[in-house]
Amino acid sequence: MEAEGQNIHKLRFDGRGIDLFKIYFMNMLMTVVTVGIYSFWARVKVTAYLYRHTELMGERFEYHATGLERFLGFLKALLFVIPVIILYLLLELLLLAFLEKETIAMLLGAVVYLLLLPSIPFLLVGKERYRLGRSSWYNIRFRFTGRGFELLRLLLISISLTLITFGFYFPWAQVRIREFFIENSFYGNLGMKYTGRGKDLFFLYLKGFALTLITLGVYGFWMNASIYRYHINSVQTVDGLRFHNELKGWDLMKNTILTVFLIPFTLGLAMPWMIIRFQRIYLETTYIEGDLDLKSVIGRTDESANAIADGFSDITDALDTLGEFLGG
Amino acid sequence: MIHGGGKAKYYNGLVAIPAIGEAHYYSGYVRFIGVRDGSQHVDVRYPVASRISMERDPSGNGRLRFPHPKNRSLEVVIVIEDQNYYNRLVKIVKKEKGISVKRIQLMITEASFWKKIAVAIIAGAFVLIGFFYTVNHIYQFIPANADKRIGRYGYSAYIDQNHICENERLNKTIGTMISEMRPSESKFEYRFTVVESEDSNAFAFPGGFLIINSALLEQSESQSEIAGVLAHEMGHVERRHGLRQLVRMMGIAYMTSIVLGSGLEGLEGVDLAETSSEIASTLLILKYSRDFEEEADEYATNLLADKGIGISGLVSFFEKVLQLEKNLDMDMSGFLTYLNTHPDTADRILRLKENEKAAKEKPKKARSVYFPRNWNQIKVLCN
Numbered sequence A: 001m002e003a004e005g006q007n008i009h010k011l012r013f014d015g016r017g018i019d020l021f022k023i024y025f026m027n028m029l030m031t032v033v034t035v036g037i038y039s040f041w042a043r044v045k046v047t048a049y050l051y052r053h054t055e056l057m058g059e060r061f062e063y064h065a066t067g068l069e070r071f072l073g074f075l076k077a078l079l080f081v082i083p084v085i086i087l088y089l090l091l092e093l094l095l096l097a098f099l100e101k102e103t104i105a106m107l108l109g110a111v112v113y114l115l116l117l118p119s120i121p122f123l124l125v126g127k128e129r130y131r132l133g134r135s136s137w138y139n140i141r142f143r144f145t146g147r148g149f150e151l152l153r154l155l156l157i158s159i160s161l162t163l164i165t166f167g168f169y170f171p172w173a174q175v176r177i178r179e180f181f182i183e184n185s186f187y188g189n190l191g192m193k194y195t196g197r198g199k200d201l202f203f204l205y206l207k208g209f210a211l212t213l214i215t216l217g218v219y220g221f222w223m224n225a226s227i228y229r230y231h232i233n234s235v236q237t238v239d240g241l242r243f244h245n246e247l248k249g250w251d252l253m254k255n256t257i258l259t260v261f262l263i264p265f266t267l268g269l270a271m272p273w274m275i276i277r278f279q280r281i282y283l284e285t286t287y288i289e290g291d292l293d294l295k296s297v298i299g300r301t302d303e304s305a306n307a308i309a310d311g312f313s314d315i316t317d318a319l320d321t322l323g324e325f326l327g328g
Numbered sequence B: 001m002i003h004g005g006g007k008a009k010y011y012n013g014l015v016a017i018p019a020i021g022e023a024h025y026y027s028g029y030v031r032f033i034g035v036r037d038g039s040q041h042v043d044v045r046y047p048v049a050s051r052i053s054m055e056r057d058p059s060g061n062g063r064l065r066f067p068h069p070k071n072r073s074l075e076v077v078i079v080i081e082d083q084n085y086y087n088r089l090v091k092i093v094k095k096e097k098g099i100s101v102k103r104i105q106l107m108i109t110e111a112s113f114w115k116k117i118a119v120a121i122i123a124g125a126f127v128l129i130g131f132f133y134t135v136n137h138i139y140q141f142i143p144a145n146a147d148k149r150i151g152r153y154g155y156s157a158y159i160d161q162n163h164i165c166e167n168e169r170l171n172k173t174i175g176t177m178i179s180e181m182r183p184s185e186s187k188f189e190y191r192f193t194v195v196e197s198e199d200s201n202a203f204a205f206p207g208g209f210l211i212i213n214s215a216l217l218e219q220s221e222s223q224s225e226i227a228g229v230l231a232h233e234m235g236h237v238e239r240r241h242g243l244r245q246l247v248r249m250m251g252i253a254y255m256t257s258i259v260l261g262s263g264l265e266g267l268e269g270v271d272l273a274e275t276s277s278e279i280a281s282t283l284l285i286l287k288y289s290r291d292f293e294e295e296a297d298e299y300a301t302n303l304l305a306d307k308g309i310g311i312s313g314l315v316s317f318f319e320k321v322l323q324l325e326k327n328l329d330m331d332m333s334g335f336l337t338y339l340n341t342h343p344d345t346a347d348r349i350l351r352l353k354e355n356e357k358a359a360k361e362k363p364k365k366a367r368s369v370y371f372p373r374n375w376n377q378i379k380v381l382c383n
Helices: A017-033 A039-052 A067-095 A101-116 A119-133 A148-164 A170-183 A198-214 A220-233 A249-265 A271-283 A308-327 B083-095 B100-110 B113-141 B144-160 B168-181 B214-218 B223-238 B241-259 B273-306 B312-327 B334-339 B345-359
Strands: A008-013 A054-056 A059-063 A135-137 A140-144 A185-187 A190-194 A235-237 A242-245 A286-289 B006-011 B019-026 B029-036 B040-047 B053-056 B062-067 B075-080 B191-195 B202-205 B209-213
Touching: A008 A271, A017 A039, A017 A271, A017 B113, A017 B241, A039 A054, A039 A059, A039 A067, A067 A101, A067 A308, A101 A119, A119 A135, A119 A140, A119 A148, A119 A185, A119 A308, A148 A170, A170 A185, A170 A190, A170 A198, A198 A220, A220 A235, A220 A242, A220 A249, A249 A271, B006 B029, B006 B083, B019 B040, B019 B083, B040 B062, B040 B075, B053 B083, B062 B083, B075 B083, B083 B100, B113 B241, B144 B191, B144 B202, B144 B209, B144 B241, B168 B191, B168 B223, B191 B214, B202 B223, B209 B214, B209 B223, B214 B223, B223 B241, B223 B273, B223 B312, B241 B273, B273 B312, B273 B345, B312 B345
Parallel strands: B191 B209
Antiparallel strands: A008 A054, A008 A286, A054 A059, A059 A135, A135 A140, A140 A185, A185 A190, A190 A235, A235 A242, A242 A286, B006 B019, B006 B075, B019 B029, B029 B040, B053 B062, B062 B075, B202 B209
């Protein structure tokens, strides 16, 4: 481990399982009391706890989102989704006069997928804008400036090339997508750079897959750790501060095994402790090298960041659960 | 006003370096006076209105967040590092008139964990009772047509996949028996199919669609055994157990899915939460399923008494089931009962006999269902 020197700044995490458990327990009770509506506040409470217990250079991170904002985002998304569902049902009724039920289901299913898939990058961008827009350090907000169209184009190219090359393009695709997310992220006016290269990632995957195969899957944890480290080590601010990570495969394996055993045995009550353990191994292995000139950082805000994209995700999650339930 | 000030930091959201100084409270306002970066003098004041947030950070410092006066997507933050001063501030704000919303918020955030839990448990218990009461009774507002639709769908799919016994004489005998046994107040028209199967059983789809396995007929010692089993299945139909089970499953699935993992969605370390929610909801659903079996037994006892048949046939069927369980060395009593869809068979026989004892007070009716004399010949017509 790199010693903390004058220009090495480690991320510290001082969250505790018991505290998160208290929040979780209260969240469960309040979710019951409100027949589910509290879940928006519940998520904000958990995220705020994790942020507030993460510290860099003696200063804690802060999450400014509110449950009400998330709930309103959900309602606004619902205002859009309900007419679409009604339209779908009307179309189905109308088509019943001309076509077989199975044909209509296939036809409308295809139309829905064709319309839904391109909306994914817009949702991802909307969520990232909201998440970063509500995060701060020294009360200076982060922000995300990526555009949905840009990500759509990037995803279309990445998916096509990955398919054409039978998956070989995947590391290059991953690098380009990472680059999109990192280079559109800002801390106030301070921009970020991503220096990862597809070629490096390709060899990491190649070595990883080979060893995972030989070790009957065990090396998978070490491969995931090496890829995570690679992505973090490839981030720097535009003025030269470098990010570093020393995540170990053994830590990933140990905690995954613990999760697999503890969660079913405790009917999920061990989840808060597992979350804290994972947060700790990801965050406390990360440090920044170089000195940040706080005087040069100026606050900038993204006034149109909102929770609507999260609202859409909440709706699709709910529909997913419903679908699984009806299907299963 | 609180005398003196508390050591504090001020973050304006526009520059990263905080100002260091003191926070003071005047009626309805927090004023910060300090210096940024060694030279820049800062003197600001913000109203303690309902829209501010007052919380303690992990170090115990008081963290006041005010909406930025000019930029609505920003906040200004005053961190009060003097914890005694923050405690006094909380007390004052709680008492202050005109900021009642803030007062309630503070009462919640400053209350002890155990107080909050106690209140939430009481409220949660009330809501859970209300929720499950609604889930258990909502079926009364669903028209009987829904049962028929669901039942017809399952019934036709089932008979498509099985061999049907088409013997006319057998089907006529069973048909007459079912129509004579049909409760007079029933909303459902009964349909049935005898299916060739070695499993001695019968079951009902919602809406009055019955499946009778040929082995049940063949192994019956008397027609009253079949009448007993049919009365039990009619109990499921008349009490709308299929639809009720579906509504309950949806209710339980909804509750467990929102409550378990509430707020932890998507975090590393919770991927397997679904397993526990599935275990919990399955156990609850099985409990309901056992309740329905008991309700159908009770319904059957009354129907059999009403038709002048009595429960001896149903008891004899259960005794055979019990024997089979013993032969297979299946002990479903004790803890294992919780993992079963049906109640313990010995308990069911006991309960049926108790029900009958209670019914003996009533005048005995003459049998109103036709039992042919040559049942032993008819019952094997599927072979």
